[in-house]
Amino acid sequence: xxxxxxxxxxxxxxxxxxxxxxxxxxxxxxxxxxxxxxxxxxxxxxxxxxxxxxxxxxxxxxxxxxxxxxxxxxxxxxxxxxxxxxxxxxxxxxxxxxxxxxxxxxxxxxxxxxxxxxxxxxxxxxxxxxxxxxxxxxxxxxxxxxxxxxxxxxxxxxxxxxxxxxxxxxxxxxxxxxxxxxxxxxxxxxxxxxxxxxxxxxxxxxxxxxxxxxxxxxxxxxxxxxxxxxxxxxxxxxxxxxxxxxxxxxxxxxxxxxxxxxxxxxxxxxxxxxxxxxxxxxxxxxxxxxxxxxxxxxxxxxxxxxxxxxxxxxxxxxxxxxxxxxxxxxxxxxxxxxxxxxxxxxxxxxxxxxxxxxxxxxxxxxxxxxxxxxxxxxxxxxxxxxxxxxxxxxxxxxxxxxxxxxxxxxxxxxxxxxxxxxxxxxxxxxxxxxxxxxxxxxxxxxxxxxxxxxxxxxxxxxxxxxxxxxxxxxxxxx
Numbered sequence: 001x002x003x004x005x006x007x008x009x010x011x012x013x014x015x016x017x018x019x020x021x022x023x024x025x026x027x028x029x030x031x032x033x034x035x036x037x038x039x040x041x042x043x044x045x046x047x048x049x050x051x052x053x054x055x056x057x058x059x060x061x062x063x064x065x066x067x068x069x070x071x072x073x074x075x076x077x078x079x080x081x082x083x084x085x086x087x088x089x090x091x092x093x094x095x096x097x098x099x100x101x102x103x104x105x106x107x108x109x110x111x112x113x114x115x116x117x118x119x120x121x122x123x124x125x126x127x128x129x130x131x132x133x134x135x136x137x138x139x140x141x142x143x144x145x146x147x148x149x150x151x152x153x154x155x156x157x158x159x160x161x162x163x164x165x166x167x168x169x170x171x172x173x174x175x176x177x178x179x180x181x182x183x184x185x186x187x188x189x190x191x192x193x194x195x196x197x198x199x200x201x202x203x204x205x206x207x208x209x210x211x212x213x214x215x216x217x218x219x220x221x222x223x224x225x226x227x228x229x230x231x232x233x234x235x236x237x238x239x240x241x242x243x244x245x246x247x248x249x250x251x252x253x254x255x256x257x258x259x260x261x262x263x264x265x266x267x268x269x270x271x272x273x274x275x276x277x278x279x280x281x282x283x284x285x286x287x288x289x290x291x292x293x294x295x296x297x298x299x300x301x302x303x304x305x306x307x308x309x310x311x312x313x314x315x316x317x318x319x320x321x322x323x324x325x326x327x328x329x330x331x332x333x334x335x336x337x338x339x340x341x342x343x344x345x346x347x348x349x350x351x352x353x354x355x356x357x358x359x360x361x362x363x364x365x366x367x368x369x370x371x372x373x374x375x376x377x378x379x380x381x382x383x384x385x386x387x388x389x390x391x392x393x394x395x396x397x398x399x400x401x402x403x404x405x406x407x408x409x410x411x412x413x414x415x416x417x418x419x420x421x422x423x424x425x426x427x428x429x430x431x432x433x434x435x436x437x438x439x440x441x442x443x444x445x446x447x448x449x450x451x452x453x454x455x456x457x458x459x460x461x462x463x464x465x466x467x468x469x470x471x472x473x474x475x476x477x478x
Contacts, residue, residue: 010024010028010341011024011025011028011280011281011282011341012024013280014223014224014278014279014280018223018224019152021278021280022152022271022274022275022278023152023153025274025278025282025283025341026153026154026274028282028341029046029282029283029341029342029343030044030045030046030047030342031043031044031046031047031050031153031154031270031274031283032044032047032153032154034153037158038151038158039147039148039151039157039158039159040157040158040159041153041154041157041159043161043267046291046342047270049291050270050273050285050289050290050291051161051267051270053288053289053290053291054193054269054270054289055141055163057189057193057288057289058163058185058189058265059139059141059163061185061188061189062139062163062165062185065137065181065185066137067137067138067139067165067167068137068138068139069138069139069140069141070138070139070140071140071142072113072116072119072120072123072140072142073113073119074112074113074142075098075110075111075112075113076110076111076112076113076116076118076119077108077109077110077111078097078108078109078110078111079108080118080119080122081095081111081118083118083121083243083244084117084118084121084211084239084240084243084244085243086210086211086239087117087118087210087211087240088210089210090209090210090211091114091115091146091210093147094114094146094147094148095111095112095114095146095147096111096112096114096145096147096158097109097110097111097112098110098111098112112145113142113144113145114144114145114146115144115164115262115264116140116142116144116164116166117166117211117236117240117260117262118240118244120138120166120262121240121241121243121244121246121260122244124136124168124241124244124246124258125244125245125246128168128246128247128248128258129248129249130248130249131170131248131249131250131251131256133248134168134169134170134248134258135167135168135169135170135174135178136167136168137165137167137178138165138166138167139163139164139165139166140163140164140165140166141161141162141163142161142162142163142164143159143160143161143162144159144160144162144164145158145159146158146160152271152478153271154267154268154270154271154274155228155268155271155478156268156478160266160267160268161266161267162264162265162266162267163264163265163266164262164263164264165182165261165262165263165264166260166261166262167260167261167262168241168246168258168259168260169258169259169260169261170248170250170256170258170259171259172237172238172259174259175235175236175237175259175260175261176235178261179214179216179233179234179235179261179263180216180233182233182261182263183200183216183217183218183231183232183233183263184200186198186218186230186231186233186263186265187200187218187231189265190218190220190230190231190269190272191394192288193286193288193289194269194272194273194276194286194288194289195276195277195286195390195391195393195394195397196220196230196272196273196276196277196394196397197220197221197394197397197398197401198218198219198220198230199218199219199220199424199448199449199451199473200216200217200218200449200451200452200453201216201217201219201448201449201450201451201452201473202214202215202216202217202449202450202452203215203216203217203232203447203449203450204433204436204447204450204472205433206433206436206437206447207446207447208234209232209234209262211236211239211240212234212235212236212262213235213236213237213239214234214235215232215233215234215235216232216233216234216235217229217230217231217232217233217448217449218230218231218232219448219449219473219475220272220276221276221397221400221401221404221423221424221475222272222275222276222478223275223276223278223400224275224422225400225404225421225422225423225424225475225476226422226475226476226477226478227424227448227475227476227477227478228268228271228272228275228477228478229448229477230265230268230269230272231263231264231265231269232263232264233261233262233263234261234262234263235259235260235261236259236260236261236262237259237260238257238258238259238260239260240260241257241258241259241260242257246258271478273285273286273289275478276393276397277343277366277393277396277397278343281337281340281341282340282341282342282343283341283342283343284343284365284366284393285342285343285344285345285365286345286389286390286393287345287346287386287387287389287390288390290322290343290344290345291322292322292323292324292339292342292344293321293322293323293344293345293346293386294317294321294322294323294324294344294345294346294347294348294382295323295324295325295326295335295339295344295346295347295348296310296313296314296317296323296324296325296326296348296350297310297326297332297335297336297339297347297348297349297350298310298325298326298327298350298351299332299349299350299351299352299354300351300352301327303351303352305352305355306350306351306352306355307327309350309355310325310327310350311325311327313348313350313360313375313378316378317348317378317379317382320379320382320383321382321383321386324344326338326339339365340365343365344365345364345365345366345386345389346362346363346364346365346382346385346386346389347362347363347365348360348361348362348363349361349362349363358374358375358376359372359373359374359375360372360373360375360378361373362381362382362385364385364388364389364392365389366389366392366393366396367392371385401423401424404421404422404423404424405423405424405425405426406421406423406424406425406426407426407427407457408425408426408427408462409427409457409458409462410462411439411442411443411462411463413462414427414439414443414445414462414474415442415443418443418444418445418474418476422475422476423475424448424473424474424475425445425473425474425475426455426457426471426472426473426474427457427458427461427462427471427472427474428457428458428459428460428461428462428468428470428471428472429447429450429461429463429468429469429470429471429472430460430461430463430464430466430467430468430469431469431470432461432464432466434464435461435463435464438463439463439474443474444476445474445475445476446474446475446476446477447472447473447474448472448473448474448475448477449472449473450470450471450472450473451471451472451473454470454471455471456471457471
């Protein structure tokens with residue numbers, strides 16, 4: 001392991017104050033800033049570039065599965081929102097309302113969308129008439145508003161950016177398959193592109209999405225052992241279809257209700273990247289979504305030929321990766337610290353002696369390992385090192401999760417562990433909400449998910465002693 005001394009003094013150490021460390025990175029790495037509107041953030045160009053790369057990656061995955069993008073209105077009439085009882089009750093505390101248009105009071109309040117199920121259902125009722133019209137596989141990229149009491153950039157804000165998929169299917173089986181398929185898309189994206197290991201599972205009834213019959217989740221663990229719900233996929237059955245009177249002529253020529261799903265991932269995932277991979281020097285970005293994958297730094301750039309050669313090399317490697325040349329008059333030390341802060345996966349250094357020797361130095365951001373590389377080998381060595389950065393980040397995150405995951409057999413043990421440790425606590429569970437509430441009240445833990453990969457950790461629920469129905473993961477979460 002290369003030297004890991006602290007290069008960026010402007011960032012609070014995560015061991016000293018994890019919350020301050022996180023906020024320092026968000027601001028010092030130019031990801032986001034606070035606005036004059038409580039709970040709303042300004043996503044700065046660098047943060048936006050990361051989100052654009054996330055969008056591009058996810059969008060290509062969605063389109064490969066034949067989903068189409070669509071744009072729905074920002075506002076939802078109150079009467080429309082009221083059509084699905086469980087849905088409106090679940091979102092009521094977080095809804096922002098528009099009551100006036102100009103100086104005139106509206107005859108009906110308009111909700112600023114917290115999510116768009118009702119808008120999609122209103123539209124689906126108009127366009128779905130026959131089984132031949134199904135499936136409808138739509139996705140929307142937009143921002144939504146939820147009036148949160150406690151906010152933190154990316155993790156929980158009143159306005160945030162996301163994608164929300166909304167699909168309609170002929171049968172319950174097809175809708176279930178879609179729900180699980182999209183959860184797998186999120187899991188693959190997190191692991192393949194973000195180097196974040198996740199656990200796939202089902203939410204308890206208490207924790208499922210308002211109006212859903214089933215909610216599936218991917219749960220990631222942050223540096224500090226807390227969980228972050230990183231993406232969700234919901235199966236609605238035909239509940240919304242009945243509420244909105246969406247029917248189609250089935251293959252038997254009889255009217256039927258279609259079955260619905262929705263699924264989403266938001267800018268919260270940028271918070272996950274920070275808290276999974278970042279260190280005391282700033283961001284550490286997975287190469288797949290890094291706005292700059294390789295930064296080229298000319299050393300002693302005032303000397304003849306140095307700038308020309310670095311620009312030539314940058315143009316060459318720009319054919320297969322995202323590259324930037326920093327030819328500013330800032331010192332080399334400043335540049336090293338700047339790109340450490342911004343999490344650029346690879347740094348390419350080249351000075352007069354390197355040029356004379358036909359080589360350069362490549363430095364990995366994740367562990368600072370230096371490699372001297374012949375200029376003739378860049379086309380093979382850079383992709384190889386970018387993959388090594390990804391693999392190293394994933395392995396480190398997985399090791400952290402495994403080191404902070406414990407199997408618990410009794411309620412007393414769970415309460416004690418929750419006081420002493422932060423991480424994932426695996427137990428059996430009877431399925432009774434009363435036991436779930438007791439764990440929250442007495443141990444301070446919430447249910448994260450019932451994993452798809454079930455384990456037999458005992459015969460009884462450690463909370464009540466009744467026969468166990470499932471294994472479950474508890475934890476503290478953002």
